[in-house]
Amino acid sequence: MLHATGPVDHLLSTPSGAPPAAPAACQARHHALRAFRWYRGDPGDPAELLSGFLADNGLPVRNLGRTDDKNRTIGDSTICGAALYVSADAGSVMAGAVLGAPSPVPVVPDVYAIVYEHSSKSRHKSDFTLSSSAGTASGWSIGAWRDSWTRDEHAHAVEQVRAAIGRGDVYQVNVVGHAAAAYRGDPAPALRRVAALPGARYGGVLAGPGWALATASPETLVEVRDGRVVTRPIKGTRPATEAGLRELLASAKERAEHVMIVDLERNDLARLPGTGPVRVDELFAVRRWVGLWQAESVVSAPLDGDVGLADLLRAICPGGSVTGAPKLAALSRIAELEPVGRGVSMGGAGWLGHDHLDLGLTIRTVAADGARLHAWAGGGITADSDPIAEVDEAAAKAAPIRAALASVTLP
Structure with a gap:
């Protein structure tokens, strides 16, 4: 069933008060006005339905290149922007790709948008809580994490991807695992700790009835600002030590994997109507996220014509760094290999304002969901990938998230 819009009374107030990429000027005075929800299996084109909803609320989704920093007034409300979330499944639908296993968090919509207003009026807030039981709101505990596959099963999936590369079916595939842990108490402080991890460019929390997500993502899925569209793919990871930095910079395997995804992102932008020449502004720059070095590039193009949100999402989603190349063939392999759906991970979350769009890739x-925490981690597989090393890399990416949720001090 399609849930096109809903009143603010049906929204859970965001635990942190700050959705991913929300402008600092809005965070102290924005109020949720109305919401859009679309689930896997609902009818219609999610990209077009989302665009229609946002356009009806005065946001410039039909021409993202138009610079306009003025908020729009609808009735007695001043619309300042919207928080957006698009799942990996929704991205696959937009791309016309094969869908894999269903999400382990089906309560979360696959497309979600909340329109915010600047208003001095008081708003009723839902008293809904994500506490797992009535008597534990003041305490917090997490049970053991249960992975969706064993280390051996994860390593076997890596071997299957290497075999597919050897046959020429794909060049690279991103393989992702899921883990879940039961919890007791109010998760809001733990989610805020995740959003505050060092290097979280898109740190924030987004919530709805019966669910909340927190992201510590460092990666830009797509940004539109000042007449340019930009994506910043991340590929290549090592421990944030001097030795790790030297190893990352010297790794031919990591650089080849990275360049392959940069080329994929260049192609994604090049086939977007209304864009000019695509360029690589920065290649293989090393950034830090918590205790890891990661390699990032910057790919951009000018907006020479009208570029709408629906076309942009169809061109970019799902992100190339979490799918592989060729993208549709990689998504088909992912659907075969991963036993649990990607849920809220490997999608996009961020903010649409009157003068910009900024969506982070929902890695980290x-x-x-009121009973369990869910997290995902993985990595890109190439012909030279070592299965055990890939399993260990996924564990290294997951460790800071688990530590933040458990309130464990990182070394």
Whole structure:
């Protein structure tokens, strides 16, 4: 069933008060006005339905290149922007790709948007809580994490991808695993800790009835600002030590994997109507996220014509760094290999304002559903990938998220 819009009374107030990429000027005075929800299996084109909803609320989704920093007034409300979330499944639908296993967090919509207003009026807030039981709201505990596959099963999936590369079916595939842990108490402080991890460019929390997600993502899925569209793919990871930095910079395997995804992102932008020449502004720059070095590039193009949100999402989603190349063939392999759906991970979350769009890729992202926490981690597989090393890399990416949720001090 399609849930096109809903009143603010049906929204859970965001635990942190700050959705991913929300402008600092809005965070102290924005109020949720109305919401859009679309679930896997609902009818219609999610990209077009989302665009229609946002356009009806005065946001410039039909021409993202138009610079306009003025808020729009609808009735007695001043619309300042919207928080957006698009799942990996929704991205696959937009791309016309094969869908894999269903999400382990089905309560979370696959497309979600909340329109915010600047208003001095008081708003009723839902008293809904994500506490797992009535008597534990003041305490917090997490049970043991249960992975969706064993280390051996994860390593076997890596071997299957290498075999597919050897046959020429794909060049690279991103393989992702899921883990869940039961919890007791109010997860809001734990989710805020995740969003505050060092290097979280898109740190924030987004919530709805019965669910919340927190992201510590460092990666830009797509940004439109000042007449340019930009994506910043991340590929290549090592421990944030001097030795790790030297190893990352010297790794031919990591650089080849990275360049392959940069080329994929260049192609994604090049086939977007209304864009000019695509360029690589920065290649293989090393950034830090918590205790890891990661390699990032910057790919951009000018907006020479009208570029709408629906076309942009169809061109970019799902992100190339979490799918592989060729993208549709990689998504087909992912659907075969991963036993649990990607849920809130490997999608996009961010903000649409009157003068910009900024969506982060939902890596390093966790969801709470009232009973369990859910987290995902993985990595890109190439012909030269070592299965055990890939399993260990996924564990290294997951560790800071688990530590933040458990309130464990990182070394």
